[in-house]
Every structure is written in C-alpha cells, then in structure tokens.
Amino acid sequence: MSDNEVIEIVGARKEQAAEIASLIMEAMDYDCCQNFAGEAHTLDDFHRMMTALVEMDDSQYSYRNTLVALVDGQLVGCLVGYDGKDLRRLRKRFIEKAAEFLERDFSNMDDETQAGEYYLDSLCVKSAFRKRGLATRLIREAIRRHGNQPVGLLVDHTHPWAERLYRALGFEFVNETTWGGHAMNHLQYPQNRKI
Secondary structure, eight states, X not given: OOTTOOEEEEEOOGGGXXXXXXXXXXXXOXXXXXXXXXXXXXXXXXXXXXXXXXXSSSSTTOGGGEXXXXXXXXXXXXXXXXXXXXXXXXXXXXXXXXXXXXXXXXXXXXXXXXXXXXXXXXXXXXXXXXXXXXXXXXXXXXXXXXXXXXXXXXXETTOHHHHHHHHHTTOEEEEEEEETTEXXXXXXXXXXXXX
C-alpha cells in the first residue's frame, strides 16, 4: 500500500451488487458454488442469482448486510454479516431465488448460525489487494458495529491460514461442526471485548 492510497470501510450500495456477488462466490469457493448450481446450471447462472440476492433488501446476502473495502474508490473486498436470529427469515430469499434461477430446492439446508451471535457469513478481498490488512479492517469494523453480542463465523478445516487470522484478531474456538459437507470450526469474538 502506498502512503497516498485512500482506504475506506463503508456500507455497500445496491449498484455494487455484481462485484459483491463475485467476491461472495470466491469466498464460498467455486466448487461449492457449482455444487449449489447443479449439473444443469453454470457458475454464470449462480452469479446472476447471487447478484439478485445482493440487490435485495431482505436476503442474507443483501447489500444492506455488507461492508465493502474501497481503495481509492475501487471496491476490493467485502464482508457479509447478519444477526444469527435472522438467518431463517433472510434465507427464504435464497431458497426462492435458487428455485427460480437454478430449479433447485434448498429448503432443508443446515443452519450455519443461530440466535445469540452476529454471524460473519462471507469475507473476501481481491487477490491483488491481499496481505494489506483489508480483511482485518473489514472484520474490525463489523465487530465495532455489532460487538454488543458475540461475533461468530465458521472456518473450513482446509483454510488454516484463515483460522490463524481470526485467532490473531481475538476469535476463540467454540466447537467443531460441519456445513455443506465440510468440517468447520465455529469461532466467536467475545461480546463487548475491545478491538
């Protein structure tokens, strides 16, 4: 990063939906996205669905639930999060759009969070902007805004570098779980801890 760069962590805007959808897909992992899309649909179909979800006011992936990292005005990262108690209400939109765009039924998905935590669902920084502290800034801003309750996330066992980052920031192990067929660790940042 140069000394002249202007870095901002701000709430997302609706018109950023396509870029945010791309970052969410990268965070999810393209194999996982293709698994959701199914054999009859492509990653482009999944991207169109995710863009529609980001544009909505009341989906778990809504721009309203998203912080973005801007470097000199360019969107280079995002973090999607929401109150765990709202997951099932917000997920209804995902279920509806998956039926519309992918002709698939995801009404029996496992819950990745629950009441009692603010859940960090998706975090991604564009590859050219990694290792510059932007993911840390996004996480810290989410904690600053929502740390009146524990802030939780799931980290895949195959992503130890991500778990190291979260633990360095003060996240603590809660339990092992699975989601989407992957072994995960559930981590939380304790309520009202100073960041």
